Amino acid sequence: MLNMLALAAASSAPNAALPAVHSAAGDAHAGAEGAANALSGWISGAIAAPELSWAGWILGLPALAAIVCWVCAALRVKNKLPAIVTVAALGGAFGLTLALYFSYTGHYHSPVTVHLYDWMRFGWTAEGGSGAAFGSAEAFIADFGLYIDGLTLFWMLFVTGLGTLIALYASEYMESDVGGDYCRFFGSVSIFLLSMGCLVMGGNLALLYLGWEGVGVASYLLIGYYYGKPTAVAAAKKAFVMNRIGDLGLLVGIFLVWRHFGSIDFATIFKAVSQPVAADAHWSMGLIPFFLMLGAFGKSAQIPLFTWLPDAMEGPTPVSALIHAATMVTAGVYLIARMYPFFLLHPDALHTVAWIGGMTAFVAATIGLLQYDMKRVFAYSTVSQLGFMFLGLGVGTTFGAGYHVFTHAFFKALLFLASGAVMHGFAGQLDIRKISGLRNVPGFKIVSWTMFVGCLWLAAFPFSAGFFSKDEILYVAMTDPVHGSPVLAWIGLFTAFLTAYYTFRVWFRVCAGPVAFQPGEESHGHFHPHPPRVAINGVLAVLAIGAVLAGVPAYIAFFGGENWAEHMIGMSSAAQGVPSLGTSAAEHAGSAAHPTILGFDGHIAMFALSTIAGLAGLSLAWYFHLANRKAADSLKQSLLANPLVGWLPRALENKWYVDEIYDALFRKPMWAIGYVFAFVDKHLVDGTLVLGSGRLTAGLGRVFQPLYNGVLQGYAVTMAGGLGLILAWIVWAWMGGGGT
């Protein structure tokens, strides 16, 4: 505790009231004891930093761009102004993020909070202090503020950076739609990036939720961009509904956090959760990570909510790149990494995350094996890679998961944008059976070779960035004594083999081999390929360089240095999942035995296994899809002809029938229940109760209607009769009637 105070003093050095005390906090290579102290600092020692309030413009610029784009849409602007504004704003946001990175790292040694303005404040007590009393929720306070630490910056750097590049690419890709649609597209992209920024930088769970829903809305707008196309509309609806299922989990999780900690500010809840949990804590506290993970599964397309992501490629290709690489699907990984202290309290929660992740990785990879649509293969590869990230989170390496997000963001954006360039050039053709030898088609050289880089990285070719990040996850899964699970590690290794195969199946089919192509359905008349111009090629080249550079931290670590990603994630609430800092590291040091796999040194064995898996998949793809394409077809024919195994390729091609199963399990019963309810509503509620009560009064009225016959004396007789009856009763009572 004293150490923490010293740390807080050290971290407030810029406006120093106390002399700066050098502490081991920032040093990732400290011993186990120092590491534990550093951890408590990074989790619970947030300080206010009003001098960083300019960082609010990272959110402000995309917001302004969105407003300008929608105003342009209203004014029917028919030029590229919306694209220019969006790219400029996102570039500005990236620049500001870089500036924030440089003014934060090295100068602050704890998370900082930046209060921008008061947002929601409901107090029940006179003071109404946020989180003044744990467990007795007396105030609900959610201010518009930022929470900045290593994880925030790590995420924002690639979100804004890739967002800018994708917007630049889209400015050329979408140029056939210049006009109202173009404005709508860039307006939605700006909202997307604004929401993602809000999600990542928000200082409390309400802001995170705001961003979370914002990306949901923006993805709905963008996936359904071609709203005249029924499949696009259905895909948008599916994405939105599936996300809503997850969002409900997140929402309940936030409610529970507030219920138990009296606050939803990250700074407050992390401080509270780093205290020992009271023995009499309510059982519902254990549910917090489970509800949060349901939200993450929805947004990050994990089993059982993964089917929306492959359908989401109905949107324009830059949107797919945006969703798959930079923004939406990484939100689930971010949520779990951010709330990692809550997950660490419940080992079952981490095991669930690991198993869901491992299973998703495997199932999605098997589906990817037999898809013919290029973008669909890459979409399933995203689901699969996200599964790897969740596997990493679940086995206790937030570093592996975060680094994999980072490398994946580059190579997946690259792959989607490259396949978008193919689609753009061949009038919508995406079928890998109908395009071949792309690298020899004039103008497609850059596309082919940048795609090659993306494929190598996705296939985890040895010494590529994707290799190192995936390796870290599998290594921890294999060796971690606390959270690790060798079974999942072997499944992951097999999935890595499948990944290498299906990735290079696409590349060898499309980019290699003899030149042959058929145009897609958007072509009219005489067709010749339409090669990409400077914006698309430039962005692809930059992304390929970025993908290469994403491996640099791993190379530095390989030669004994410190991995930059590890350092960044170590400076955050996810620090306990970073090997050199976390609990597993402490035990690791304590046990004094280096982990081994199959009797060999852990690191070397893992490198060897990953290399074998990657190269085996690659060579299998080379044999079947480049050297001997006939063999692939005949193998498939013989498999289909064999009744014992013929069901397998059919099931894979039909995506394990998951959509059909969901249709039968949920949609059809819902439909039936809907019909029952409609029947009940129409006949019981409307027919009997509502109309029936009306008819009852009308019928009674008709019975008594003849009494109102308009003859005045008739009424008078009734009155006199009544009077007579009353009199008779009085006299009868007077005369001692009634037996008294």
Added chain:
Amino acid sequence: MILRPAPILAETAVSAAGVYAASPQLLQLSLAVSVLLFVIGLVGFLTRRNMIMMFLCTELMMQAAALAFVTFSRMHMNTSGQVFVIFILTVAAAEAALALGLVVLLYRKKETLSIEAWSELKEC
């Protein structure tokens, strides 16, 4: 008709106040006249179709009530009943002016005094 409490009450009233007491027979006779007047009015109201006659019948019923008030006032040696009668006469005068005016207006509309001409508000 036997009204058991009346004679006793009348006797005590006389002895207590020490003034001239009307005989119970006289009081009963007044009440009988009141009842007779009321019944005549009621039957007249129910049987006649002429609006003026119906109006006069209601006046009869009202005066029957006034007579009953006076009688009971005398019987209980309490002046409240007589005060009531003054009010009834005033209201009856005002009401007669209004009602006759209404009858004249109604006659001008349909050129008849029959009440059967006025049944627009009937339900069927």
